[in-house]
Structures are given as C-alpha cells and as structure tokens.
Amino acid sequence: MNPFAITEIKARQVFDSRSVPTVEVDVHLAGGGWGRGTVPSGASTGKFEALELRDGDAGSFQGKAVYQAIGHVESIIAPALLGLDATDQVAIDQLLCQLDGTENKSRLGANSILAVSMAVAWAAARGSNVPLYRYLGGANAKQLPLPMIQIIGGGAHARATTDLQDYLVIPVGSTSFSQGYEMVVNVYQATKKVFERHGKPLATADEGGFWPTGFSTNEEGLQLLVEGIEEAGYQPGKEVAIALDIASSEFYEEDGSYRLALENRSFTRDEFIDYLCDLADRYPIISIEDGMAETDWEGSRKLTERIGKRLQLIGDDLFTTSVPRIQKGVRQGVYNSVLIKMNQIGTITETLDAIESTKSAGYLPVISARSGETEDATIVHLAIATNAGQLKVGSVARSERTVKWNEVLRIEEELGAAAHYAGKDIFKRILS
Numbered sequence: 048m049n050p051f052a053i054t055e056i057k058a059r060q061v062f063d064s065r066s067v068p069t070v071e072v073d074v075h076l077a078g079g080g081w082g083r084g085t086v087p088s089g090a091s092t093g094k095f096e097a098l099e100l101r102d103g104d105a106g107s108f109q110g111k112a113v114y115q116a117i118g119h120v121e122s123i124i125a126p127a128l129l130g131l132d133a134t135d136q137v138a139i140d141q142l143l144c145q146l147d148g149t150e151n152k153s154r155l156g157a158n159s160i161l162a163v164s165m166a167v168a169w170a171a172a173r174g175s176n177v178p179l180y181r182y183l184g185g186a187n188a189k190q191l192p193l194p195m196i197q198i199i200g201g202g203a204h205a206r207a208t209t210d211l212q213d214y215l216v217i218p219v220g221s222t223s224f225s226q227g228y229e230m231v232v233n234v235y236q237a238t239k240k241v242f243e244r245h246g247k248p249l250a251t252a253d254e255g256g257f258w259p260t261g262f263s264t265n266e267e268g269l270q271l272l273v274e275g276i277e278e279a280g281y282q283p284g285k286e287v288a289i290a291l292d293i294a295s296s297e298f299y300e301e302d303g304s305y306r307l308a309l310e311n312r313s314f315t316r317d318e319f320i321d322y323l324c325d326l327a328d329r330y331p332i333i334s335i336e337d338g339m340a341e342t343d344w345e346g347s348r349k350l351t352e353r354i355g356k357r358l359q360l361i362g363d364d365l366f367t368t369s370v371p372r373i374q375k376g377v378r379q380g381v382y383n384s385v386l387i388k389m390n391q392i393g394t395i396t397e398t399l400d401a402i403e404s405t406k407s408a409g410y411l412p413v414i415s416a417r418s419g420e421t422e423d424a425t426i427v428h429l430a431i432a433t434n435a436g437q438l439k440v441g442s443v444a445r446s447e448r449t450v451k452w453n454e455v456l457r458i459e460e461e462l463g464a465a466a467h468y469a470g471k472d473i474f475k476r477i478l479s
C-alpha cells in the first residue's frame with residue numbers, strides 16, 4: 048500500500064485573528080502522515096483576487112460563515128482526492144482547479160481549495176519526515192527572509208484612521224534574521240514610548256501594529272516611525288529603513304483621482320505620483336507597495352519610471368499573485384517586486400508558479416500574510432522553500448504573527464551554518 052495515499056479529508060470552520068470564520072482542512076495518509084491547512088483572509092482585498100466563498104445573507108456571523116465552502120470540501124473535493132498520492136502536489140492542485148472550473152475559483156471557493164492544497168503539502172512533507180520548506184524547495188532551500196514588519200497599522204485595518212495602510216520597517220543593517228528581528232522588536236518597543244510621549248493611546252490595529260489615533264496627516268505616521276527608529280538607537284535608512292503599503296485602491300475614486308480623507312485632499316494621478324516621490328525624498332523609505340491603484344497601470348508605470356531605480360515598488364492588489372498579471376506588469380515595466388499571497392490565487396502550485404515568474408523576470412517576491420491570520424505558518428516554509436528573500440507578516444505582537452516569526456527563528460537554528468541571509472543585498476538585484 049502506498050503510504051502517501053490520501054485516506055481521509057476533514058474540513059471544519061475555525062476562527063481567524065479578527066474572529067471571522069475561516070476554513071481549516073486536515074488530510075490524512077495511509078502511512079500515518081497528516082497535514083493541516085488553515086486559510087487567512089484579507090480586508091483590503093484586491094478586485095482581481097480569487098473568490099473567498101462565504102455564506103452571505105443566509106449564513107451566521109453576519110453572513111461570514113464558511114459552511115458552504117466546508118460542504119464543498121466534504122462532498123466534492125474529498126471524494127475526488129481519496130486514494131491519490133499526496134506527493135503529487137501539482138496534479139492534485141490541477142484537479143482542484145478542474146473541479147472548480149471557474150477563472151477565479153468562485154464555484155468551490157479559493158478558501159476551501161487552498162485549505163486542501165496546503166493540508167496536502169503538509170501531509171506529504173510530514174509523511175516524508177522532512178520539514179515543509181525542504182519538501183517544497185528541495186536541498187537548496189536555505190534563504191532566511193529579510194523581514195518587513197508593521198509598526199503602525201492604518202487604512203482598512205484601523206477604520207481608515209489614516210489613508211495609508213501599513214507603516215512598516217525593514218532592518219536593512221542586519222546580518223542575520225534573528226538580529227534583524229530583534230532590531231524590529233526594539234523599534235516596536237521604542238515606538239510604544241514615542242506614542243506615549245505624544246499622548247497617543249496604545250490601541251492595536253488588525254495586524255498588531257499601533258492604531259493611529261488622532262493623526263492630522265498621513266505623514267505623521269512617518270514622523271513617529273522615524274522617531275521610534277532613533278529612540279531604539281538605530282540610524283533611519285542605514286540600519287532600519289521604512290516600507291509603506293499605500294493600499295491606494297482603497298481611496299482611488301471612480302473619476303481617477305486619489306483622495307486622502309485625513310488631509311481632505313484630492314490628487315490627480317500625476318499629483319499623487321509627486322506626493323509619493325516627495326515622501327520618498329524626505330523619509331528613509333526603501334519600499335512602497337500599491338503606490339497606485341489596482342486598475343491604474345499607467346500611473347504604476349509612471350511611478351516606476353520616476354523612482355523604480357531607487358526603491359522597491361511592490362504590486363499587491365495590482366498583481367494578485369497571478370502569473371498573467373505579473374507578466375503584464377513585467378512587459379510594461381511596472382514596479383519591480385510582487386507581493387505573494389497564497390489565497391489571492393488559491394493553490395500551492397499556482398503560488399509557486401507566481402514566485403517563479405516573479406524571479407525569472409528579475410523582480411523580487413515578497414511572501415505575505417493577510418490581515419486576518421491564523422496559527423498556520425505555511426508561508427514561512429514557502430518563503431524559505433523558494434529562497435524568496437523577503438517576508439511580510441504584520442507586527443511583532445500577537446500570536447498569529449509571532450507564530451510565523453518564531454518559526455523562522457527555529458528554522459534558522461535548524462539550518463545553522465547552512466542558512467543564508469541576504470539582508471539588504473537582496474535589493475541589489477533591482478536597484479541601481
């Protein structure tokens with residue numbers, strides 16, 4: 048009997064870090080191996096993402112229950128997968144796509160499909176007695192990611208108290224993951240003091256960063272962050288640099304303008320490009336995500352022309368982890384980096400394809416969590432398996448985040464001298 052044959056697939060509803068229902072799947076193998084996948088969920092979701100199936104008006108938890116998605120795992124997916132070899136990840140993921148049969152996984156739901164895809168990978172890895180990063184990546188999986196970590200969380204993760212969404216830091220002066228992570232923890236603790244000094248309440252946004260109460264401009268977040276970096280004893284830009292996720296699709300208006308509600312100011316496309324370039328001139332910013340809206344290819348191209356040689360420009364809502372969209376961006380010279388989120392596309396195989404097309408174009412992949420997360424640490428293994436080089440997981444506070452960062456620390460220990468950490472050299476590939 049094949050020890051990797053799938054003998055049982057179980058699906059259940061569990062809850063994410065926002066207390067919203069999500070899909071969890073367990074896959075069991077004949078040889079005793081088993082795996083689990085628990086899917087995350089976004090708040091500032093891109094319009095071109097695969098569909099997350101929720102029960103809607105008829106369902107419980109304000110229509111957010113996932114009983115339909117779970118039903119699809121039990122009645123459609125499980126019967127088709129029983130007996131298949133769990134190490135045939137590609138074939139299984141292809142079958143999942145066929146069973147769904149739609150462009151955006153709207154029949155079975157990307158949440159049900161991804162939970163199965165992840166659980167199959169974990170089961171095959173455990174059944175083979177190798178860590179998931181090695182199972183997915185092979186003998187040369189060794190690169191520990193440069194962390195991109197949120198200190199202040201605004202936008203859709205804090206009721207739009209700021210228009211800009213994530214104020215993050217990257218420890219560009221670090222020479223190992225654990226050192227870099229400690230630097231960010233120091234910045235987090237120091238920024239807490241800075242908030243107190245400025246009389247700001249210490250509330251927490253969705254990803255564990257500080258909630259920006261009473262800000263009068265979006266720039267105030269950058270000022271506080273620079274103060275936090277200095278308070279921690281680091282040189283802004285040299286040792287710890289700033290990354291922003293503008294998530295501008297959230298405030299892009301139908302007439303093509305960008306509207307910062309906090310400042311009560313509307314910008315044309317060109318004016319908004321000027322606004323971003325001005326921030327990049329005056330603050331130690333190394334990376335900007337979704338500077339322009341998900342449908343504004345022309346603006347994205349222009350922004351790249353202006354600052355794409357100096358900054359990492361990441362497409363999240365613009366690319367949605369989709370190979371054709373990434374290829375379109377590469378053809379048009381748009382951005383130089385791709386945010387990779389498994390649930391934007393819906394299977395492990397398609398995520399690996401997206402990472403591969405990102406790398407082969409000379410763009411940088413940034414593996415990312417969602418704002419609604421769980422105790423699942425698959426993305427850590429994905430980042431190391433693919434030697435991706437960067438990982439974005441929200442803050443250093445709250446367990447649905449630390450479960451990922453702590454997993455990197457464990458793998459760093461496990462790899463020992465074999466571990467490779469590119470640090471800021473990763474940016475050499477795209478910046479001149």
Ligand SMILES: O=C(O)[C@@H](CO)OP(=O)(O)O
Nearest residue numbers: 088089090091092417418
């Ligand atoms: O926009 C993003 O990059 C993510 C994480 O910050 O947010 P969400 O999961 O809400 O899309």
Ligand SMILES: [Mg+2]
Nearest residue numbers: 292294336363
């Ligand atoms: Mg984003």
